[in-house]
Amino acid sequence: MGRHKQPEIRERILDACVDHALVHGLPDRLEPFATASGTSARMLIYHFGTRDALLRETLRRARRRQRDFFGDLICPRPDEPYPVTLRRAWQVMTGPAGRPYLTMFGRLRENAGQRLWPGFRRESTTDWLEPFEDGMRSMGRPELATLVLAVVRGLIMDIETTGDVSRADRAFDDFLTALALVTETPATADRRHRA
Template sequence: MGRHRQPEIRDRILDACVDHALAHGLPARLEPLAVASGTSTRMLIYHFGTRDALLREILGRARRRQREVFGALVAPRPDEPYPDTLRRAWRVMTGPVGRPYLSMFGRLREDAEQQLWPGFRREATTDWLHPFEEGMRSLGRPELGTLVLAVVRGLIMDIEATGEVARADRAFDDFLAALDGVTAGSGPGGAQEAAPGR
């Protein structure tokens, strides 16, 4: 009679594999993941089936982690103007906490790894649109969520290509200053709302 798989062990192994992949990238072989998770390649196959199946699960869990972290960062706060929220979120997303996710999913956008997650490029765009629309809704301009998303993604790709974080930071600050000008008076407490009789 075969052994029953233990979900808690599988879950612990997967978390360790995700930690390793975020720190070092997706490996070409199973051995680094086995070492990182304190198990053997045989047990990885037992729990996950194939290398590609394990890599897909690693990507899925890492993406959930990223959505939780980044989603909380870009969510509008009642006591903070949304451009300030975006400024703080940008610093975390492109700093030590966020960069492993950006590196992992930046590589996934490249053709070499598309077989692991077909359609990722589209999903990676659309899954962040709603959070930015909700944030911009706090300024009365939810339709500008697309613009915010495009700028964030473009500057992240710039950082990945050039490594010039300071230049991208300046560009994002310039964008936020322009955004302040575009949305002035359209959000809660803005000039349009404050003016009597309007």
Template sequence: MGRHKQPEIRDRILDACVDHALAHGLPGRLEPFAAASGTSARMLIYHFGTRDALLRETLRRARRRQRDFFGELVAPRPDEPYPSTLRRAWRVMTGPAGRPYLTMFGRLREDAEQRLWPDFRRESTTDWLRPFEEGMRSIGRPELATLVLAVVRGLIMDIETTGDVARADRAFEDFLAALVLVTGTQARDAHGES
């Protein structure tokens, strides 16, 4: 009689694989995931079926983490003008805590075959629209969410391509200044002042 799979072990292994992938990228072999999760390649296959199935689940779990993390960052706060929320979110998303997600999913978006996540380009284009709509609704302009999303995505792609964070940061500050003018809101400067 075969052993019964234990979901808590599988879940722990998957979290370790996500941590490894965010720090080092998706491996070409199972051994790095096995070492990171404290198990063997054979046990990875036992729990996930195939290498590609494990990679898919790793990507989906990492994306869920990113949506939760970034979603909290861009959520409107009652005590803060939304452009200030966007400024803070931008700094965290493009800083050390957010960059592993940007790198991982930037590579996935550029993958011509889209073998691991066939519909990723479309999903990743629209999955941030609702959080930005909620934020922009807080200042009475939910219809500007597409513009905010386009600017954020475009500047992130620019950073991933050129590595010029300072230029992208300046462009984002210019965008926030224009957003303040268009919406009639105020944004605190870098030191949190009006």
């Protein structure tokens, strides 16, 4: 009689593989994952079936972590204006805590014919739309969520390509200033002009 798989061991291994992939990228061989998870390549196959199945699950778990982490960052808060929330979210997403996710999924997005997650490019283009709509709804302009998403994605791609974070930060600040002007109420605009 064979051994029964233990889900808690599989989960621990998967978390260790995600931690490794976020720092080092997806490996070409199983050995780096085996070392990172404290097991053997044979046990990885035992728990996940194939290398590609393990890589797919690693990507999906990392994406779930990113969605939870970034989703919390861009969630509107009742005690602050949404542009303030966006500015803080931008700093964290493009800072040390967020960069591993941007690097991992930037590479995946660039690989148009990639086999591990068909449809990722489309999914990664639209999966942040709803949280941004919620945030922009707090400013009375949920229809601007596509614009916010496009600016965030574009500037992230700029950082990935050029590494010029300070220029992208200035551009994002300029965007937030413009966004505040576009979304201000007539009464707010009138008070600003009188000041």
